Amino acid sequence: MKIVTVVGARPQFIKAAAVSRKLRENHKEILVHTGQHYDANMSEVFFKELSIPQPDYNLGVGSGSHAKQTAEMMVGVEEILLKERPDYLMVYGDTNSTLAGAIAASKILIPIIHVEAGLRSFNMAMPEEQNRILTDRVSKLLFCPTDTAVRHLKDEGIVNGVCNVGDVMCDAVLYYSKNLENYSDDYFWNRQIGIFGGVDPASKWYLATIHRAENTNTAQKVEAILNAFENLDAPVLFPVHPRTKGLVKELIGKNKYTNILFVEPMGYLDMLFFTKNAIKVVTDSGGLQKEAYILDTPCITVRDQTEWVETLKGNHNILAKPDSDDIFQKVNYTEIDFKNKANHYGIGDAADKICKILEDVKK
Known part of the structure; x- marks a missing residue:
C-alpha cells in the first residue's frame, strides 16, 4: 500500500514519528512537509531528534493568512498526489496543513486517513476546530484517540470507518521519554x-x-x-x-x-x-x-x-x-486528585493498531 503523509507543524512531526516508524515496515510512505512551521527550532530539530525520514517533498509554504497558506498548500499537495497516485492520504490533527491535504485529496477522490479524528472544543472561532471538523467530514478512515472523540463523531452522524486506536502522542511520549x-x-x-x-x-x-x-x-x-x-x-x-x-x-x-x-x-x-x-x-x-x-x-x-x-x-x-x-x-x-488519575490515552500501541487496520483494509 502506498500512502502520502502530509505534515507541517511541530505536533504533526511528533505524531508522524510514532506512526511512520511502524508504517514503513509494511507500506510505502511518501512524506510531504508543507513548511507551515519552517523555523529550524520548530521543524528541523524534530526530524533529527526523532529520526523521522527526511521529507520526499517540502512545499516551503511558510506563514501567511489562513486562506493564502491553505490555498498554496492545496496546490502543492494536489500536484504531488497526481504524480504519486497513492492508495491513501494520511493527515494528523487540526492545522491548515491537515485541511489542505484533506481537501486536495478529496477533490481527486483519494481516500483520506485522519489520525486524531473526532476532537472537539465546540468553539468555531478557533481555526483548529474548523479544520478538524471539515477534515473529519471528508475522511474515509477516522482514527480516534479516545472514546470521547468516537462519541463526538457519532453525534455528528459519522460512524463508518471510525475506530478508537488510542493516542499516537502517547506512543511518542512513552517511547522517547525512555531516553531521558x-x-x-x-x-x-x-x-x-x-x-x-x-x-x-x-x-x-x-x-x-x-x-x-x-x-x-x-x-x-x-x-x-x-x-x-x-x-x-x-x-x-x-x-x-x-x-x-x-x-x-x-x-x-x-x-x-x-x-x-x-x-x-x-x-x-x-x-x-x-x-x-x-x-x-x-x-x-x-x-x-x-x-x-x-x-x-x-x-x-x-x-x-x-x-x-x-x-x-x-x-x-x-x-x-x-x-x-x-x-x-x-x-x-487548586487541589489535585492524584490518587484517581485514569489512563485515557492508551498504552503506547496506537501506531500498531493503525497499521493492523490498514493491513486488514488491504486484504
Whole structure:
C-alpha cells in the first residue's frame, strides 16, 4: 500500500514519528512537509531528534493568512498526489496543513486517513476546530484517540470507518521519554539558549508556552500572562514561540522580569525533560497539556475550553483566563486528585493498531 503523509507543524512531526516508524515496515510512505512551521527550532530539530525520514517533498509554504497558506498548500499537495497516485492520504490533527491535504485529496477522490479524528472544543472561532471538523467530514478512515472523540463523531452522524486506536502522542511520549535517563539535568539546561540574556539552571521550575492567537493578539494579554509568571514561587521556563517573540521583546523593554527564563523553542526531548520535571505546566497548547497529563505533571491551560476534556478530571488540567490573578490563583491554590488519575490515552500501541487496520483494509 502506498500512502502520502502530509505534515507541517511541530505536533504533526511528533505524531508522524510514532506512526511512520511502524508504517514503513509494511507500506510505502511518501512524506510531504508543507513548511507551515519552517523555523529550524520548530521543524528541523524534530526530524533529527526523532529520526523521522527526511521529507520526499517540502512545499516551503511558510506563514501567511489562513486562506493564502491553505490555498498554496492545496496546490502543492494536489500536484504531488497526481504524480504519486497513492492508495491513501494520511493527515494528523487540526492545522491548515491537515485541511489542505484533506481537501486536495478529496477533490481527486483519494481516500483520506485522519489520525486524531473526532476532537472537539465546540468553539468555531478557533481555526483548529474548523479544520478538524471539515477534515473529519471528508475522511474515509477516522482514527480516534479516545472514546470521547468516537462519541463526538457519532453525534455528528459519522460512524463508518471510525475506530478508537488510542493516542499516537502517547506512543511518542512513552517511547522517547525512555531516553531521558541517558542524560544529566545539566545536559538539558546547557542546551537552552536565552533569548534576552543567559539562562541560569534552576532546581525547580514551572514550564510555560503561550502561542495561540486569542492569547497573543494584544500586548495587554501577553503582559497579564507574564505578570502571573513573574509572581510565581519558582522560575518559569518560557520557550518563546516565533509568533510571540516580538511582543515579548517589546514588553521586556517596559518591564523587568526576574522570574522568567525566556529561551528559544525547544526540541522534543528537551520539552519532555522539562515537562516531566516541572512543578506545573502553564500552556495554551493542545499537545502540551496532554503530554503533561501522561507524564503526571499538573497543568493550567490558558483557554476557555479544551478538546482534551479527559485531562480536566481530578484537576490534573485546569482552565484559566489570560488574566494575571486567575492564572496565579489556579497555579497556586487548586487541589489535585492524584490518587484517581485514569489512563485515557492508551498504552503506547496506537501506531500498531493503525497499521493492523490498514493491513486488514488491504486484504
